[in-house]
Structure formats: C-alpha cells, structure tokens
Amino acid sequence: MAVDLYSTALIALVVVITGILSIRLRISSSILEVGAGVILGSFMGVQIEPWLDFLATYGGLMLTFLAGAEVDLYLLRKSAKPSFTIGTMAFIAPLIGEMIFLSVFTDWTLFARLAASLALTTTSVAVVYAVLLEYELIDLKASRLIIAATFVNDILTLIGINLISPSFNLFTVAFLLIIAFMILALPKILDYLIESYGKRAIELELRFIFAAMLGVSFIADVGKLHAVFGAFVLGLVFANCIHSYDDLLPKTRSVTFSLLSPAFFVRAGLLISLPAVAQNIMLIIGLLAAKMIAKFAGTYYFNKKWIPEAPIFSTMLLSTGLTVGTIVATLGRDLGFLDQIQFSVAVTVVILSAIIPTLIAKRFVPRKA
Amino acid sequence: MESIEDYGIKRIVVAVDTTDYSRMVIARAVAIAVAFSAETHIISVVQLPRLVASEADVGIQEVRIDEKQYAEHQKSLIDEFLLGRDLPVEAHILHGDPSGKILEYANDIGADLIIMGSKAYGKVHRLLLGGVSEDVVRNAKCSVMIAR
Numbered sequence: 001m002a003v004d005l006y007s008t009a010l011i012a013l014v015v016v017i018t019g020i021l022s023i024r025l026r027i028s029s030s031i032l033e034v035g036a037g038v039i040l041g042s043f044m045g046v047q048i049e050p051w052l053d054f055l056a057t058y059g060g061l062m063l064t065f066l067a068g069a070e071v072d073l074y075l076l077r078k079s080a081k082p083s084f085t086i087g088t089m090a091f092i093a094p095l096i097g098e099m100i101f102l103s104v105f106t107d108w109t110l111f112a113r114l115a116a117s118l119a120l121t122t123t124s125v126a127v128v129y130a131v132l133l134e135y136e137l138i139d140l141k142a143s144r145l146i147i148a149a150t151f152v153n154d155i156l157t158l159i160g161i162n163l164i165s166p167s168f169n170l171f172t173v174a175f176l177l178i179i180a181f182m183i184l185a186l187p188k189i190l191d192y193l194i195e196s197y198g199k200r201a202i203e204l205e206l207r208f209i210f211a212a213m214l215g216v217s218f219i220a221d222v223g224k225l226h227a228v229f230g231a232f233v234l235g236l237v238f239a240n241c242i243h244s245y246d247d248l249l250p251k252t253r254s255v256t257f258s259l260l261s262p263a264f265f266v267r268a269g270l271l272i273s274l275p276a277v278a279q280n281i282m283l284i285i286g287l288l289a290a291k292m293i294a295k296f297a298g299t300y301y302f303n304k305k306w307i308p309e310a311p312i313f314s315t316m317l318l319s320t321g322l323t324v325g326t327i328v329a330t331l332g333r334d335l336g337f338l339d340q341i342q343f344s345v346a347v348t349v350v351i352l353s354a355i356i357p358t359l360i361a362k363r364f365v366p367r368k369a
Numbered sequence: 370m371e372s373i374e375d376y377g378i379k380r381i382v383v384a385v386d387t388t389d390y391s392r393m394v395i396a397r398a399v400a401i402a403v404a405f406s407a408e409t410h411i412i413s414v415v416q417l418p419r420l421v422a423s424e425a426d427v428g429i430q431e432v433r434i435d436e437k438q439y440a441e442h443q444k445s446l447i448d449e450f451l452l453g454r455d456l457p458v459e460a461h462i463l464h465g466d467p468s469g470k471i472l473e474y475a476n477d478i479g480a481d482l483i484i485m486g487s488k489a490y491g492k493v494h495r496l497l498l499g500g501v502s503e504d505v506v507r508n509a510k511c512s513v514m515i516a517r
Contacts, residue, residue: 022418022426026466030423063424070429129429130422133415133464249430257425322423354421 007046014040015262029257030265030322031351037269048270052263058214059264060327061231062256064158065213067324068235069242069249070125071151079148082306086145086299087152090318091160093298094121094291101290105283108342111164115332116346118160120291120353122321122328123153127354131317135365142307142366146314149299154324158232161328162225164337171223178219179233182212187241194245206251209238228331268326268347271333276344287349292357295319309366316361325350378405382475384412384467384485384505387442391486392449394516398484399450401514407481411446411460412474413439414467436462468504475511484514 014036022029040046076083098117102108108116128150132138190205197204213231220230242249277284296315303318304311329346332338338346383398385391395411402409415435418426443460451458463470475483487502506513 026419028418028421028423029425066424126422126424126427130417130427133432134417136463253428261425322421358421
C-alpha cells in the first residue's frame with residue numbers, strides 16, 4: 001500500500017514543532033500533540049493512515065509499559081495501608097460518580113459509560129510528580145504517600161479495563177503463567193543479555209524489552225485481557241529490576257517519546273471531532289465536575305487522616321489525569337464502545353482534568369516544615 | 370539618611386546551568402562576592418513544564434540524572450572558584466520554571482544581586498517567547514547582572 005506522503009510529512013513536521021513549542025512555552029508536549037492532531041484532522045484534511053495506527057498502538061502499549069515500569073514497588077510496600085486505601089478510593093469513587101452522572105444525563109450504552117468512566121478514574125503520575133518537584137516537596141513523607149496512592153490508582157484503572165468485555169480462556173492462564181515466569185526469570189535474562197551482548201549500537205537489551213512487551217501484550221490480548229493490561233503488568237515486573245541499569249529506562253523512554261508517543265497523541269487528536277466538543281460543552285464540564293467531586297468525596301477524608309498537612313492539595317492532585325486516561329479512552333474507541341462523539345468528550349475531559357485540578361492544587365500547596 | 374553601606378551587596382544569587390558558560394558567570398560572581406564579602410548562593414533549575422507535565426516531559430529517573438549532573442557541576446565550580454576563600458557558600462537545585470524559581474529564591478533569601486548568563490536570541494524570538502534572563506531582569510526586586 002502506498003504511503004500518503006502529504007500526511008506523513010505533515011505529521012512528522014508537526015511533531016517537531018510541538019516538541020519545540022512544549023520546551024519553549026513549557027506546556028506538556030502530549031497536550032500539544034493532541035491539539036496538533038485536532039488541527040491536522042479538522043483543518044488540513046489529514047487522515048489516519050495504517051502506519052500511524054501501527055505506531056500509535058505501539059506507542060499506547062509502550063506508554064502503558066512505562067507507567068508500570070515507573071511504579072516504585074518499595075514505596076508501595078512501605079506505605080501499603082494508606083496508599084492502598086487512598087488509591088482505591090481515588091479509583092472507585094470517580095468510577096461510580098461518572099457512571100451515575102452518565103446514566104442520568106446521557107443515553108450512552110453501558111460499555112460506553114464504563115469506558116468513559118474508567119478513563120476518568122485515573123490520576124496522572126507525571127502531573128503529580130511535577131507539581132511536587134516544582135514546590136520542592138518531593139522528599140516529604142506526605143509526597144511519597146501521594147505518589148504511592150497514584151500508583152495504586154493507575155494499577156486499579158489498568159486492572160479495571162478488564163471490566164470492559166470481561167472474558168477469559170486458556171490464553172488467560174498462559175498469560176498468568178508467563179507473568180509468573182517473568183517475575184522469577186526477568187532479572188536473570190536481563191543480566192545475561194546485558195553482560196553478553198549489551199552496550200552496543202544495536203541495543204539488544206532494548207530489542208528484548210520491545211519483544212517481551214509485544215509478546216506479553218499479544219498473549220494478554222488473545223487471553224481476553226487487553227494488550228495494554230499485558231504491557232502494564234510486564235512494566236510492573238520490569239519495575240523490580242529495570243532500575244538496576246542506569247541507562248535502560250532513559251533509552252526506552254527516548255525511543256518511546258521521540259517516535260511512538262507523539263504518534264499515539266496525534267492519532268488521539270485526529271480522532272477528536274471539534275464540533276462534537278463544541279456541541280457537548282455542558283456535558284464536558286459536567287463530567288469534569290463529577291470527576292473532581294467524586295475524587296473529593298472518595299479521598300478527602302483519608303487524605304485528611306493520613307496527609308493532614310495538605311488534604312485539599314492531595315485531593316486535587318489525585319483528581320488529575322492525562323496519559324493513562326487517554327490510553328483507556330482510546331482503548332474504548334478502538335474496541336468500538338465509544339463512538340467519535342463520546343471519545344471526543346472523554347479525551348477533552350481527560351485533558352481538562354490535567355489542567356484544572358492542577359491549577360487548583362497550586363493554590364493549596366502546603367508549607368514545608 | 371541612607372549611607373553607602375546600605376547599598377552594599379550581602380547576598381548574591383548565581384544561577385548556573387551545566388555549560389562551560391557558567392564558569393564565566395561564577396567567576397564574575399566570585400569577584401563581586403570577594404569585594405563585598407558577600408554570601409554566594411549557587412542555584413540551578415531543573416526545568417519543568419509551567420502548566421502540566423506528561424510522562425514525556427518529566428521522568429523520575431531523568432530528573433535524578435539531571436539533579437546529579439547539576440550537583441556535580443556545582444561542586445566543580447565551587448572547587449575551582451571558591452575553595453580556600455573565606456566566603457559563605459550555599460548550593461541548591463530547584464525544579465520548575467527557571468525564571469520564576471530564580472526570582473522566588475532571590476526574594477526568599479533577600480538577595481541584593483542576581484548574576485546569570487544570557488543566550489543571545491534574535492528580536493523575533495525575544496518578542497514571541499522572551500527569555501529567562503529577560504524575565505528575571507524585568508521582574509527582579511534586586512539588581513541583576515547579566516554576565517557576557
């Protein structure tokens with residue numbers, strides 16, 4: 001099949017421009033890439049080509065894998081009770097809140113409501129981490145607890161996507177066995193590969209990570225667990241050993257964020273319909289409010305109990321969402337549960353949830369002791 | 370009535386990155402610090418998005434690597450220019466919007482002077498986007514010296 005060079009060149013150029021703008025204007029590159037996708041699709045006639053579908057799917061899987069790989073399991077173990085309680089409430093409360101809101105105000109199908117609600121349960125680790133860094137709070141115990149709760153929230157959302165079309169078969173069992181094997185064998189395999197073949201231009205260790213990620217995602221997919229779930233679980237397994245190698249995670253991130261992630265976000269933008277966003281502005285505001293109110297109702301009490309120095313700040317940070325939310329919404333769209341209008345609404349709310357709660361949180365920054 | 374001592378320099382904030390250019394910036398700062406027996410506060414800022422960040426903009430491990438590079442560079446500057454001098458020195462690594470963080474730090478410690486470098490951008494670039502040094506010059510509550 002011939003490649004449409006007009007679209008290809010335009011997208012490649014736009015990815016460079018959004019990269020420069022994100023650095024110069026100091027705005028999230030992912031949000032700019034979604035915006036660029038909207039402009040390309042709405043005003044410049046760019047269509048989604050098969051190559052973009054491939055790169056975006058790969059990008060979505062790598063982003064999910066990295067979300068798993070960034071989880072600090074030691075931190076989770078250290079603050080298990082509060083982080084699991086807060087993280088669980090940060091997942092369940094918006095799931096219920098959004099389901100109720102969508103049931104009352106829309107005629108969306110059950111699975112459309114579920115997919116959109118799941119997309120809005122997330123908390124963005126990157127947003128939370130950046131805000132804590134910005135206010136030099138990252139070393140506080142409270143901050144570590146917020147991050148741990150964010151990890152729990154992400155884990156539950158990625159487990160929760162299996163609520164969409166729940167099913168299992170023999171491959172589900174195979175997936176579980178492979179993951180059990182990986183937990184035991186992965187550190188040794190990585191050690192062997194890096195010692196025997198590592199530190200070369202061909203980057204064998206990176207090739208192994210990509211192969212393992214795609215293989216496990218495939219088994220998860222045929223095992224009716226969704227490919228992104230497989231990628232996330234493998235990322236979690238990697239989280240135990242990837243930090244032993246200084247340059248492995250940065251290299252994986254470089255490949256992901258230079259090529260794959262822009263494709264994912266530009267494609268998400270191309271799937272957004274501007275008229276649908278304009279026509280559903282009240283629904284978008286309502287969904288955002290429902291997310292924030294539900295997060296508040298679900299987590300404020302526990303934040304006040306375990307993070308008494310910054311309960312509103314913590315609650316607002318737990319209301320943020322971006323990458324994982326966009327991944328879940330895209331999954332809902334790719335599975336056919338969300339139509340273009342519903343997807344446009346869901347992703348717009350996800351992006352707004354990265355901005356509005358962050359701005360509110362910054363008004364409630366706790367003082368360092 | 371104010372005396373000339375009221376215009377002395379007691380605290381200097383020196384903003385450095387990891388480039389060789391920062392050696393010249395710190396050399397100027399040390400020359401002034403020696404003349405006034407001033408405290409020298411060396412700061413570096415790990416840049417973060419101003420609005421919100423995604424995973425592409427901030428990685429936990431990358432931030433640690435940046436912090437390590439800044440810390441090593443600050444130490445090498447201190448060893449080269451301040452070691453053996455009887456001057457109080459502090460070094461800090463901050464995170465966020467560089468100009469905002471430099472200004473905030475200078476205000477917090479009651480700095481009398483900020484010294485920093487400047488990249489020579491064109492007029493169009495400055496008009497559209499401004500720059501860290503211009504932002505600091507425009508908004509600082511103390512004197513600012515751009516080392517060139």
